[in-house]
Amino acid sequence: MGKSEWKDMREFIEFCESKGEVKRITEEIDPEWEVNGITRIVCQNLGPVLIFENIKGADYPLVTNLIASDSRFLWSLGIEKWSEFNDEWMKRTEKLTPPVMVSSAPCQEETIEEAGIDIGKICNVKWHKLDKSAFPGTLSISITKDPDTGELNAGIYRMELQGKNQLGWGAPEYTHGRQHYMKYEELGKPMPMAVVTGVDPIIEIVAATRTPPGIDEFHLAGSLRRSPVEMVKCKTIDIEVPATAEWVFEGFIHPGARRLEGTEWFGEYTGHYGEARELPYFEVKLITHRKSPLYHGTREQWYPSESFFANGRTSQAEAYKTIKKLVPGVIDMRCNVCYEAIVKIKKLFKGHPQQVIDAVWGATYGRYKHVIVVDEDVDIWDYESVHWALSTRVKADRDVTIAPRRAGQWLDPATSLREKGWQTGLGIDATKPTEEYEFWGDQIPITVDDPDIVERTKEKWGENLEKLK
Ligand SMILES: Cc1cc2nc3c(=O)[nH]c(=O)nc-3n(C[C@H](O)[C@H](O)[C@H](O)COP(=O)(O)O)c2cc1C
Ligand SMILES: [Mn+2]
DSSP states (O other): OOOSOOSSHHHHHHHHHHTTOEEEEOSOBOTTTHHHHHHHHHHHTTOOEEEEOOBTTOSSOEEEOTTOSHHHHHHHHTOOOHHHHHHHHHHHTSSOOOOEEOSSOGGGSEEEEGGGOOGGGTOOOOOSTTBOSOOOBSSOEEEEEOTTTOOEEEEEOBBOEEETTEEEOBOOTTSHHHHHHHHHHHHTOOEEEEEEESOOHHHHHHHTOOOOTTOOHHHHHHHHHTSOOEEEEOSSSSOEEETTOSEEEEEEEOTTOOEEOSOSEEEOTTSSEEEOOEEOEEEEEEEEEOSSOOEEOOOOOSSSSHHIIIIIIHHHHHHHHHHHHHSTTEEEEEEOSSSEEEEEEOOOSTTHHHHHHHHHHHHOSSOOSEEEEEOTTSOTTOHHHHHHHHHHHOOHHHHEEEEEEEEOOTTOTTSOGGGTTEEEEEEEEOSOOHHHHHHTTOOOOOOSOOHHHHHHHHHHHTTHHHHHO
16 A cells, blocks of 8 residues: 655565566657657656656656556555545645655755756657657756745746746746745845756645645645655755655846747646646756656546646645534545546535635635535536436536636636636536425435335345346
């Protein structure tokens, strides 16, 4: 069942290898299309971790599909099954665990000085056909420091190759990293930033988790891994990085600097291409790395994708924690990586589902557009069951709430360019309309579950039931 205290990405890969879930590709691979094709097909089958050892034009191996399956995601946290996941996350992260500092670290074993930097030789992959250029930054974690509080933030934001030592920085204004940058811009100062890739899987996970503001993701990681993260100071900037990262890029984002991404499109986690954006860019001044470093990247796509696990499931757990503390009767929650939250409740009062819908919109950070609330007899892990509730318990004029002009996600393909950043909320109360029936003194419709008959049948028929299957 894995464990939680991984020393580094290598130890996790070794574990996956012992389970037969790693494939090394030694043939020469074309970065223009072959990483795309192989990663896509293998990921869609929830297949193994892939290590591309020989990509044409790149000097280093590339890892994809690291935690892109149910089994590997759960192993990375040492959790046995999905049904335990939300509550285990909540329990572990009740108290945060600060990192410990070390003075020498594997991530600084080797150094590439500014003059020798050529990021295109480190990762040169075109992840989707219509991406015009390589995007080395898909699973690269931007680490920044709040200039007011000194707090660290870690977030994964897309990074396009824009020069030998320059990368676009795809962090929209609602991300914590961008909010740090906005403070530096007000001060008129360049923002120091470290970008790391190839980390212990729990660090990848926290960097992709949508949390409330003011949470240092490395504290969250310490709690999830049940042991503090070891960190080391960068060589040229006042930023700490995980000591066992494979790659560390140290540099700056200059205030006021904007550049239109060179690509017209970039394939995104929504499963659609997103448009090019006018973005700040990151200038790399020094690279440090481990001996024989492994680069880590991913192909963004619809489920299954690494984002679905690293961002979708984890942000779901944080949202669950928040909602459970705000509203009584919340039993479970399932969120799709893009825009949908399904919440299971034990309905306690009139307006209870609507309060849950408001809480998801107002108090969680996944920016879920669509919220569906169901009763405790619905299995939210089975979409058939959710659809049964939607089709049998919803009267649209009564149970559907439309909330226009909410804060949205930048990449929502349902929203045109003019309206980017906005979204319309759809709340559906798919619980049984108990209050309507109670008002008139009527019997609420009951389901055909007949649990006593099921018990009697099992008792009498026992193992013979298996034979009837
Ligand atoms: C592979 C991958 C790529 C991502 N790319 C982006 C991106 O380009 N822009 C973005 O805003 N979020 C992106 N995310 C999601 C963010 O990492 C996530 O929202 C995280 O919470 C951001 O950190 P923050 O909350 O500290 O700002 C990506 C996540 C993953 C797993
Ligand atoms: Mn954050």
